[in-house]
Amino acid sequence: MKIAEIRSIPLLGETPIGGWAHEIEPSDNVHTLIEVESDEGLVGVGSVFTSAALVNASLELLRGYLLGESAIEPERVSEKLHQVTFWQGRGGAVTHAISGIDIALWDLLGKATGQPVGRLLGGIYRDKIKPYASVLFSWPPESFAEMLQGLVQRGFRAIKMGWGGFGLHDAARDETLVRTAREAVGDDITLMVDAGGSGDFWPNTYKWALETAHMLHDWGIYWFEEALRPDDIDGYVLLREHAPVKISACEVLTRRQSFIPWIERHAVDIVQPDCTKVGGLSESRRIAWMAYDYGVITVSHGWNTVVGLYADLHLAAAMPDARFVEYITPSAYMDNLSTEPPRLDAEGYLTIPTTPGLGLELDPEKVARYSRGIVTRFN
Numbered sequence: 001m002k003i004a005e006i007r008s009i010p011l012l013g014e015t016p017i018g019g020w021a022h023e024i025e026p027s028d029n030v031h032t033l034i035e036v037e038s039d040e041g042l043v044g045v046g047s048v049f050t051s052a053a054l055v056n057a058s059l060e061l062l063r064g065y066l067l068g069e070s071a072i073e074p075e076r077v078s079e080k081l082h083q084v085t086f087w088q089g090r091g092g093a094v095t096h097a098i099s100g101i102d103i104a105l106w107d108l109l110g111k112a113t114g115q116p117v118g119r120l121l122g123g124i125y126r127d128k129i130k131p132y133a134s135v136l137f138s139w140p141p142e143s144f145a146e147m148l149q150g151l152v153q154r155g156f157r158a159i160k161m162g163w164g165g166f167g168l169h170d171a172a173r174d175e176t177l178v179r180t181a182r183e184a185v186g187d188d189i190t191l192m193v194d195a196g197g198s199g200d201f202w203p204n205t206y207k208w209a210l211e212t213a214h215m216l217h218d219w220g221i222y223w224f225e226e227a228l229r230p231d232d233i234d235g236y237v238l239l240r241e242h243a244p245v246k247i248s249a250c251e252v253l254t255r256r257q258s259f260i261p262w263i264e265r266h267a268v269d270i271v272q273p274d275c276t277k278v279g280g281l282s283e284s285r286r287i288a289w290m291a292y293d294y295g296v297i298t299v300s301h302g303w304n305t306v307v308g309l310y311a312d313l314h315l316a317a318a319m320p321d322a323r324f325v326e327y328i329t330p331s332a333y334m335d336n337l338s339t340e341p342p343r344l345d346a347e348g349y350l351t352i353p354t355t356p357g358l359g360l361e362l363d364p365e366k367v368a369r370y371s372r373g374i375v376t377r378f379n
């Protein structure tokens with residue numbers, strides 16, 4: 001079975017805010033779907049956390065290496081793409097685009113063999129996983145508390161709060177937000193805090209992070225994410241060693257090789273590769289197993305689309321130590337692209353599909369609505 005066509009589909013119109021200093025608009029396109037179609041008419045779907053303009057430029061570069069290639073050998077084909085693009089776009093937009101192709105090829109392999117992706121990734125350790133609702137900090141505290149209580153009512157048992165000015169004003173404001181959250185949801189809900197250190201010109205360094213980590217510990221916060229700038233590996237090594245809460249980071253890294261020093265040096269307790277940027281499921285799986293061998297937990301960064309979420313579900317199925325998947329909310333691209341929206345069970349878990357491929361059925365009408373019918377074909 002050969003690759004006959006690759007398609008990119010931009011998502012726009014309902015792009016959720018990111019908490020960034022230079023905030024995006026709903027009409028901005030930062031998420032792009034990829035479809036890979038085989039010469040037998042099977043279609044796999046993937047997702048890329050970058051714009052269709054960059055994806056299309058990358059696909060122009062990659063087209064000759066993809067068309068006519070095997071449609072059912074995701075890891076070899078993705079590795080070939082990594083190896084032949086050493087001089088162009090490596091680690092950036094090209095790696096992001098390869099991520100979507102890789103996820104689509106895993107979906108295709110699953111559909112061609114009648115197996116769920118989790119089994120093909122090595123085997124199924126679990127049939128469900130707890131999603132954490134991923135939301136932005138907001139002010140004032142009263143409406144923030146109300147929003148968090150709404151998430152608990154929807155069935156979420158874990159919530160991560162991030163960005164939204166945390167760490168950018170003063171310690172009292174930060175603690176007010178965290179205290180508000182804990183008092184709003186009670187002690188039974190797992191809470192995490194994401195400082196958003198990959199935001200532009202993040203001002204805080206090690207001492208701030210350590211002091212804040214102690215405050216978060218006092219309120220029972222499960223992990224402290226991106227407390228430092230994304231390249232400050234020495235700061236993270238110190239922080240992980242001295243902080244009383246778990247430290248997580250690495251959502252912006254791409255390629256498995258970039259993770260080696262972070263894992264080998266135990267710079268984090270929890271590493272957060274994003275399969276829609278890092279190189280796809282092939283790369284995420286290898287990072288997760290390397291992390292496992294060093295006693296570092298992997299929790300996928302899933303700040304993207306329902307396709308990214310389903311890819312994360314299958315990686316979680318195939319890892320012995322998986323604990324959570326990220327679930328951005330509210331986001332139309334998470335809740336309203338598939339025929340059936342993801343549903344939490346009574347314990348706040350998502351069931352991992354056992355149907356072929358990712359087990360995800362996109363609704364063509366909804367995809368057309370959120371892409372304004374734009375499709376770019378490479379064949």
Ligand SMILES: [Mg+2]
Nearest residue numbers: 194225226251
């Ligand atoms: Mg984050």
